[in-house]
């Protein structure tokens with residue numbers, strides 16, 4: 001063995017974190033679809049039978065049923081393993097000694113109905129909710145044990161409800177408290193790498209904000225010609241979207257992230273799990289007809305119109321995977 005800590009087993013863990021309804025479950029299902037469409041070896045497998053069941057069920061809902069996965073009704077924890085290629089696909093990996101076995105990264109998600117941390121605001125006089133405390137502790141344990149975090153920020157929810165800060169602030173404060181004595185917190189910053197995912201990019205309110213601010217770019221490798229927001233511009237879009245927060249608290253999300261995490265360990269991604277609609281005849285993005293959600297019928301489930309084309313769903317995971325397995329972080333060219 002060399003001194004390189006490249007893990008052969010999932011010694012690294014990524015935790016999914018986001019307000020209820022921010023799109024965690026859908027992102028996971030989309031991740032499976034997006035990985036399967038890629039021509040490389042990255043794949044995701046359940047680490048136990050329940051997590052495999054979950055993945056299969058949510059992915060089928062999205063790809064075959066054209067519906068969003070159902071919200072969880074009980075507290076559930078799931079673990080998956082992201083397995084990379086055995087051989088380094090490009091130079092980025094070959095700077096290090098080649099791993100004897102493919103990189104493996106654990107992904108864990110605690111899915112709970114209604115969110116865990118909004119419950120932290122107990123009404124005066126109400127009895128402490130032992131169950132909720134337990135759940136919060138589990139979510140925290142998961143964050144303490146992870147060095148990678150996927151943080152989902154849902155701009156639509158922020159616009160309508162405005163509780164992203166609520167769902168960030170309490171766990172972040174408690175996470176810092178739990179890590180206070182740790183060597184990893186000596187420099188005053190949490191050791192985690194955090195992929196901030198702005199979700200629901202396919203929603204016209206998000207896409208049009210990006211367009212108005214001239215933050216869209218094309219990806220020449222994309223056969224559909226989807227507009228994108230690069231990671232360099234994603235922070236700007238995030239800031240822009242915070243302006244329309246219902247509570248006016250969203251600006252604190254960015255500040256809190258910068259205070260608690262190393263700037264070079266935060267990366268922004270503008271994502272969509274379902275992507276844009278693509279007409280099967282033209283097979284390309286059409287500014288006049290891009291919505292992949294069907295108009296909502298009273299009492300009906302929201303339905304997806306065409307094929308799902310996940311955008312920037314694999315990228316945050318691979319970025320985290322790369323950073324977590326790279327040992328000492330290198331200068332990041334694409335921040």
Ligand SMILES: Nc1nc2c(ncn2[C@@H]2O[C@H](COP(=O)(O)OP(=O)(O)O)[C@@H](O)[C@H]2O)c(=O)[nH]1
Nearest residue numbers: 020021022023024025026068200203272273274
């Ligand atoms: N437009 C759009 N809506 C989405 C997307 N992903 C999720 N949603 C919506 O957000 C809802 C909640 O998503 P879900 O994955 O269950 O969130 P979770 O509570 O964080 O697991 C879904 O039922 C959809 O209505 C997306 O990529 N685009």
Ligand SMILES: [Mg+2]
Nearest residue numbers: 024025072111
């Ligand atoms: Mg969910």
